[in-house]
Amino acid sequence: xxxxxxxxxxxxxxxxxxxxxxxxxxxxxxxxxxxxxxxxxxxxxxxxxxxxxxxxxxxxxxxxxxxxxxxxxxxxxxxxxxxxxxxxxxxxxxxxxxxxxxxxxxxxxxxxxxxxxxxxxxxxxxxxxxxxxxxxxxxxxxxxxxxxxxxxxxxxxxxxxxxxxxxxxxxxxxxxxxxxxxxxxxxxxxxxxxxxxxxxxxxxxxxxxxxxxxxxxxxxxxxxxxxxxxxxxxxxxxxxxxxxxxxxxxxxxxxxxxxxxxxxxxxxxxxxxxxxx
Numbered sequence: 001x002x003x004x005x006x007x008x009x010x011x012x013x014x015x016x017x018x019x020x021x022x023x024x025x026x027x028x029x030x031x032x033x034x035x036x037x038x039x040x041x042x043x044x045x046x047x048x049x050x051x052x053x054x055x056x057x058x059x060x061x062x063x064x065x066x067x068x069x070x071x072x073x074x075x076x077x078x079x080x081x082x083x084x085x086x087x088x089x090x091x092x093x094x095x096x097x098x099x100x101x102x103x104x105x106x107x108x109x110x111x112x113x114x115x116x117x118x119x120x121x122x123x124x125x126x127x128x129x130x131x132x133x134x135x136x137x138x139x140x141x142x143x144x145x146x147x148x149x150x151x152x153x154x155x156x157x158x159x160x161x162x163x164x165x166x167x168x169x170x171x172x173x174x175x176x177x178x179x180x181x182x183x184x185x186x187x188x189x190x191x192x193x194x195x196x197x198x199x200x201x202x203x204x205x206x207x208x209x210x211x212x213x214x215x216x217x218x219x220x221x222x223x224x225x226x227x228x229x230x231x232x233x234x235x236x237x238x239x240x241x242x243x244x245x246x247x248x249x250x251x252x253x254x255x256x257x258x259x260x261x262x263x264x265x266x267x268x269x270x271x272x273x274x275x276x277x
Contacts, residue, residue, distance in 0.1 A: 010218050011041035012230045014053040015067075019093040020060025028059055029233075031066040037233035038067075042074040044229065047222060050075070051214050052084045052101060057275055058092025058114065061168050068175070071100040085214045086110045089275045091196050092118075095207070096172060099179040105212040111275045112202035115172055116194030117165040124150050180206060196275065 018028045041050055052071070058064070075082050084101030086094075091114035098104050098112075106112055128135060128150060135150045146157045173192050177184065183206040184191060191205060202208045218226050 007046050008222065008225055009045040009227050009229045010047055010049050010051055010222065011044040012051045012053060012214065012228050013038060013041050013233065014055075014230060015094075015097055015233070016053075016055045018059040019056060019067075019097070020063035028063075029056065029067065030060075030063045031070065034067060034233045035070060037231050038070055038074060041231040042078045042080055044231065047226075048080055049218065049221060050080050050082050051218060051228065052082060052097075053087060053214060054084060054090045054094055054098050055087035056091075056094030056097065057089050058094050058096075061093060061096065061117065061172065064093035064096035065171070065175075067097060068100045071097075075100075075102075083214070083217060085212070085217070086112060086199070086208065091275055092116070096175070098208075099176055104208040105210055105217060106199035106202060106208050107213065108199045108211055110199040110202075111196050112199060112207055113191075113196035114194055114275075115169075115176060115192045117169045117172070118194070119161060119165065121147065122149050123153060125152050176207075183209070 015029055020028050020030055071082060082101045084098045084104045086098060086106035087110060089111040090098045091111055095113060095115060137145050139145055145151060185206040199211055203210055218228060
C-alpha cells in the first residue's frame with residue numbers, strides 16, 4: 001500500500017554513473033538496464049510531471065541516444081512533462097540525457113556541457129620495440145587493424161576516426177538545437193566546442209533553464225505536500241552480479257572478470273576526473 005495517494009506523487013528517476021561502459025562487475029547505464037524503470041515511472045502517478053536526476057560524465061553516445069528517445073516517447077505518450085535536475089555533473093552523454101527534459105535545472109556548482117565527442121588511446125610501438133617484441137597481425141580486410149595501438153599510427157585511420165566523430169557530434173548538436181530551440185544564447189563555436197561550465201554560466205548560455213533542485217521545484221509546481229518517489233532503475237548489487245557471472249558448471253568466477261573491472265574502473269575514473277571530480 002502506498003503511504004501517499006497517486007495524486008500527489010512525483011516519480012523520480014536517478015541516472016548516476018557512466019553511460020554504456022559495461023563490464024561484469026561494473027555495469028554502466030544502458031537501455032537494457034533502465035528501460036523497465038523508466039516505463040514504470042511514467043505510469044506511477046496521475047501528476048503530469050516526471051523528475052529526472054542526472055549525475056554523469058558521459059560515455060556511449062548510442063546508449064545516451066536510446067535512453068533519451070525512450071524518455072521522450074513515453075513523455076509524449078503519457079502527456080507528461082519531464083523536469084531534469086543536474087547534480088555534480090551532466091556533461092557529454094550526461095548532458096545528452098539532460099536534454100530529454102522539457103526544463104533543465106542545476107545547482108550553482110554543477111558542471112554542464114562538454115557537447116563533443118572524444119576518443120582516447122595509447123601507442124605502444126616504441127615500447128614493444130625496446131622489449132624486443134614482434135607484433136604479428138593477420139587480417140582479411142585492409143582496414144581490419146585500424147587504430148591498433150601496437151602499430152604505427154596511420155593518417156588514413158585518424159582521418160576515418162575524425163569523420164565518424166564529426167557524424168556523431170552533428171547528431172548531438174542537432175538534438176541540442178532541437179530541444180533547446182529559442183533558448184540558446186551563444187554561437188555554435190562556443191556551445192559545441194566540448195567546453196563545459198558551472199550552473200550559472202550554463203543558464204546564461206541557455207543550456208539549462210535555471211538554478212533549482214528537485215524538491216524546491218516540485219513543491220512550486222504541485223504544493224508543499226508533494227511526495228517524491230524514487231523509481232529504481234537497475235536491480236542487483238555486487239553479490240547478485242557474482243551469481244550471474246558464475247557458470248552453470250559451478251566453477252569460480254574467471255579472474256578475467258576482475259581484470260576487466262579494473263580497466264573499467266580506471267576508464268571511469270578518467271571520465272570523472274576530466275571535470276575535476
